[in-house]
Amino acid sequence: MNKKTNPKFYQKIKARTVFISFVIAVALTSCTKNNDELTAEAQANALHQENIKNGRLGGQDITYERKNGMNFFQGDIVLSDKQLAGENSVDKGGASYSRWPGGKIYYTVASNMGSINANKITSAVNEYNSKTNTQWIPRTNQTNYVEFIFGSSSGSDGWAHIGYQGGRQTISLDQYISVASVIHEMGHTVGLYHEHSRKDRDQYISIQWNNIQSGQAYNFNIYNSGTDIGPFNINSVMMYWPNSYSKNGQPTIIRANNTTFTYNRTGFTTGDINTINTMYP
Numbered sequence: 001m002n003k004k005t006n007p008k009f010y011q012k013i014k015a016r017t018v019f020i021s022f023v024i025a026v027a028l029t030s031c032t033k034n035n036d037e038l039t040a041e042a043q044a045n046a047l048h049q050e051n052i053k054n055g056r057l058g059g060q061d062i063t064y065e066r067k068n069g070m071n072f073f074q075g076d077i078v079l080s081d082k083q084l085a086g087e088n089s090v091d092k093g094g095a096s097y098s099r100w101p102g103g104k105i106y107y108t109v110a111s112n113m114g115s116i117n118a119n120k121i122t123s124a125v126n127e128y129n130s131k132t133n134t135q136w137i138p139r140t141n142q143t144n145y146v147e148f149i150f151g152s153s154s155g156s157d158g159w160a161h162i163g164y165q166g167g168r169q170t171i172s173l174d175q176y177i178s179v180a181s182v183i184h185e186m187g188h189t190v191g192l193y194h195e196h197s198r199k200d201r202d203q204y205i206s207i208q209w210n211n212i213q214s215g216q217a218y219n220f221n222i223y224n225s226g227t228d229i230g231p232f233n234i235n236s237v238m239m240y241w242p243n244s245y246s247k248n249g250q251p252t253i254i255r256a257n258n259t260t261f262t263y264n265r266t267g268f269t270t271g272d273i274n275t276i277n278t279m280y281p
């Protein structure tokens, strides 16, 4: 179920706004930037590097980021400590081992979510319930469930635990998220990884390593321990977007034939639906 996500897909418009602000800020401050500021930048970068950890997932060595007490894999997939520690099959990450019993996923929505995001959740739930064999059902008193939380009103904060965890697990949404990106995060809950980390991806895409931000290259590693279902699908809702983690505005992912692609953030493709229904027959 190596479908791959795009943690940055819904940031594009916002990123443009941020970038404009950034340009203005740089113009205002570049003349006055002093050594203290440069040191602060270096310290922030060092802190990021300190949080980059090596671990094992499903028997494979992986790199992830430890942030806010959680383990982030490929940007927006949260791994439990148990998933990282376990070599027993029951503890392995991913849909092969962590599927929701009967395809039934009970959910709640945090009270501070706001009506706009709540409506997006309803739309995304309807997509799953009408097109896949998973059924998302409002929780009454179930012990095992997922809660949609409002992660942030500033900046990108979309992420989700991967697969069925047991107990309470979460999907975090921010105010910029689209319905298709809600579908993407719910895909992680169902057990999908990102399309770009499939074992066969190099036949279809080319990672542009020189365009990736410093310290983020590990997010483009192949995840061999996943199970690839169906053909590679560059239009998958679980695909990174072409400029994910770009340091220079140039694509970090292009097609293997060296042409660019446009990312899909409109919703499920047939391939996505077939993949989920193979996992949940």
Ligand SMILES: [Zn+2]
Pocket (backbone or CB within 6 Å): 004, 005, 006, 007, 076, 077, 184, 185, 188, 194
């Ligand atoms: Zn993702």
